[in-house]
Amino acid sequence: MKQPSGERSSPVTHSTTTTPTHNREHKASQHAPHSNPESKQSAAALASDQALLIAQHFSNYLIPGIARSAELKQEVYALRHQVYCEELHFEETNAQQLEQDSFDAHSLHCFIRHVSTNTMAGTLRVITSSHTQELLPIEAYCAHAITHEHLTPRYFLPHQICEISRLAVPATFRKRQTDQIEGSATGVINEHTFSTQELRFFPYIAISLYLSAIAICYKSRLHHVFVMMEPRLARSLGFVGIHFTPIGPTVEYHGKRAAYYVDVRQVRKTLSAGYKQLLHVIEQELFSRKN
Secondary structure, X not given: OOOOOOOOEOOOOOOOXXXXXXXXXXXXXXXXXXXXXXXXXXXXXXXXXXXXXXXXXXXXXXXXXXXXXXXXXXXXXXXXXXXXHHHOOOOOOOOOOOOOOHHHHHEEEEEEEEOOOOEEEEEEEEEEOOOOOOOOHHHHHHHHHOOOOOOOHHHOOHHHEEEEEEEEOOHHHOOEOOOOOOOOOOEOOOOOOOOHHHHOOHHHHXXXXXXXXXXXXXXXXXXXXXXXEOHHHHXXXXXXXXXXXXXXXXXXXXXXXXXEEEEHHHHHXXXXXXXXXXXXXHHHHHHHOOO
């Protein structure tokens, strides 16, 4: 068994097992704008309006789901292998063509499925803990990055904490320029395969995975969410209304990263109007249908 890797930079437009899980999943390629408060508010309002339009037709093109069955979990692991091992070469390929680690055994796996092709367009996991000896990756491998006195996983009851990890969107569903330093694949959307209307929805796959995680955490009473990510991604998520609290300094850990915390009960209150509607659509799909 390879050593678990934590929150790596996600190969997504905004967004294992040799290195800890926090090494690459959250390298955001879409940076938060540096501007005055008025322009930030204007940008946030525009993003909310766009999300509202997307929410009205979201289910026509993309369907969120929870991988409860062994078959669906295998599909999730295969997608992670495709993204992290085959496309981005962050990890070595393996004969099973499945990317998984010991944390998967106590994780909730969510995914987004593309309707017309019936393929997974992205996945993300929520790692849980049932007792004090069952550490989250952020505790096991990045404890030095947490300096906050109270906002630490061990300050809360084990069954109320979790960690968001393994965000992955395949190249087919993302736009990304080649990054030779990281060995990234070129993920250009095939405009001959997908309609113009469908292409409008693809940038929302990553945020829809985050909203799926929020919905799952809220329903499962996993109130206290931790994540290791780049500060610029935390700022970008703030535009949506997901306000992460930094709980430690930025550290050099496969790039500049920091530990963050958010209470999902507060997220439901702070989401902008458009994203609240998108969250509602996602919750209906997650909990009202079998997947």
